[in-house]
Amino acid sequence: MSGSLGPLSWGYVRRFGRVVFRQQQWKSTVSTHPKMPPCDFVPEKYKSYPYEHIQKIREQNISPSLRMYYKKPLLLHQGHMQWLFDYEGRRYLDLFAGIVTISVGHCHxxxxxxxxxxxxxxxxxxxxxxxxxxxxxxxxxxxxxxxxxxxxxxxxxxxxxxxxxxxxxxxxxxxxxxxxxxxxxxxxxxxxxxxxxxxxxxxxxxxxxxxxxxxxxxxxxxxxxxxxxxxxxxxxxxxxxxxxxxxxxxxxxxxxxxxxxxxxxxxxxxxxxxxxxxxxxxxxxxxxxxxDGLQKNSRDVGTYMLLELAKLRDKFEIVGDVRGKGLMIGVEMVTDKHSRHPLPAEEINQIWEDCKDMGVLLGRGGLYNQTFRIKPPMCITKKDVDFAVEVFHTALQRHMERAAK
Missing domain, CATH: 3.40.640.10 (Type I PLP-dependent aspartate aminotransferase-like (Major domain))
Structure with missing residues (x-):
């Protein structure tokens, strides 16, 4: 199915190979990570325990009821406004804000x-x-x-x-x-x-x-x-x-x-x-x-983000709904828009992990833990939103590639 597709082969693809055709389109768009917006803040060099020692302390001395996000849990070191930095200096756009706690920005x-x-x-x-x-x-x-x-x-x-x-x-x-x-x-x-x-x-x-x-x-x-x-x-x-x-x-x-x-x-x-x-x-x-005009920023940037995420809802069958107000947004993941059954946990987890690997931290919620929670610090900018939406878009494309195999 290489090369251009004429009317007959296009009809065949629509009936029997729709996912394969989409995969062809997407291969060229997910080879690189979306580019993160610039940030002039330079974090201090991490000087505490090595990652493995931190893990050991967590296992032996910290309450086991405290569960962690991600397959390889983050070891965070410093924060600045909407950004978090890990022990190796990697930067993350924080769209969960410490479970909706960082209102005006990390270390404002x-x-x-x-x-x-x-x-x-x-x-x-x-x-x-x-x-x-x-x-x-x-x-x-x-x-x-x-x-x-x-x-x-x-x-x-x-x-x-x-x-x-x-x-x-x-x-x-x-x-x-x-x-x-x-x-x-x-x-x-x-x-x-x-x-x-x-x-x-x-x-x-x-x-x-x-x-x-x-x-x-x-x-x-x-x-x-x-x-x-x-x-x-x-x-x-x-x-x-x-x-x-x-x-x-x-x-x-x-x-x-x-x-x-x-x-x-x-x-x-x-x-x-x-x-x-x-x-x-x-x-x-x-x-x-x-x-800082953060209520107005929540209205303006939040509305912009809702509209941009709504485009993904229209493009991807697994995005069941995008809802919210201001900078409180939920993206519901489903198997398909007709049944609205929750997307299986292992599939949601992989999308979530992909977003983290590309530098965006999301929360989770919903009755079946099937909704991505987006509640960033209220100082977030439209450029940050563009980056976050591009990351999420890329993660959804990668999910569809995996599903097509």
Whole structure:
């Protein structure tokens, strides 16, 4: 079937050798890796343990429940904005942002400087004393919420924030049943596991009675600062984590004065929540979002990425859907668009590995782990998107070549 194809042979290919014809077309397009956009940041030289020693420590001293991505797990060394660098200096475009946690960029200069100044001033003191940073941050955060959501509880993690939100809701209403979405993740604490409905997180023991930190906050959806605003509702309680600290361990619950007073009948205390350091980090993140125009960037670049990925959906039968808003995008992989059966795990894994090998890190999600999660730092550019889409395109082409053999 070499050479040009006339009408008769083209008809034959369409009926009996469609995949072979596609393979012919693709062979010349996947021989080289897509070119990565330039980056003027030079990482420090890695000087810690060798890769093999790190693996050994992981096997012997780190909790076995902590699973790793990829056949050969990444050993990361340094980060800069939307980029990550491994121990050998290889650069990766981070489209998963530390599980949607790096909001303004890895080691963002403004956040780093603010953190360094506070480290030299005061790390921690009990929050039963007053210090300026918690009050400045609470005022700044509350100003971004509509009335009557004006009372802030600061915690250390999203799971803890969800725990507190559930507790306050039950305390205020004297009701105990809580509804959560199918396939939802709300945390791994004993309390939040009662709401989390993803099989691998269940351990076969009773959880709490049977609110997620909605990753949709801090401008990531582009059109609004908070995800709930896109639905024209004002909730009674909102939990915040993930991008709130750009990777620093902090979270928050924002609610009304009336609901907050329900908790004030007795003592509620958090040792580290609202520390001077955490509040300075949180405030610097809010400043960076505003000063760098990251909500607008999420809207503009996110829309551009959705449209570019939609072209792949139209071209490849295994791309079942491309959906999202702003810089929260999911690409659903299927066997075919008619049945919409999930693409087998081994095939998804290979596409995922190919993207990593070409320098793009993707997340995974969905009921059958069949959806690629794309939630990059909000500083990503259109040139980065072009590179990422080209990498994904190449990985899909390689998958079709393998399937044709």
């Amino acid at each position: 200069p403004k956040v780093t400087v603010a953190t360094q100044k506070q480290l030299a001033r005061l790390w921690h003191t009990t929050n039963i004393y007053m210090h300026p940073s918690i009050h400045e941050y609470a005022e700044k955060l509350a100003s971004l919420f509509p009335d009557p959501l004006k009372v802030v509880f600061l915690t250390n993690s999203g799971s803890e924030a969800n725990d507190l939100a559930m507790f306050m809701a039950r305390l205020h209403t004297h009701n105990f049943d809580i509804i959560s979405f199918r396939g939802s993740y709300h945390g791994c604490s004993p309390y939040t596991l009662g709401l989390t409905s993803i099989g691998p997180y269940k351990h076969g023991v009773a959880n709490g009675f049977g609110c997620s930190t909605v990753q949709t906050g801090f401008g990531r959806t582009g059109s609004h600062f908070w995800g709930f605003q896109t639905h024209d509702v004002v909730p009674d309680i909102v939990t915040l984590a993930k991008g709130i600290g750009n990777g620093f361990p902090m979270a928050a619950v924002v609610t009304t004065k009336e609901i907050a007073n329900s908790l004030a009948q007795n003592l509620h205390f958090n040792t580290f929540g609202g520390s001077p350091l955490a509040c300075v980090v949180g405030a610097a993140v809010l400043d960076a979002i505003e000063e």
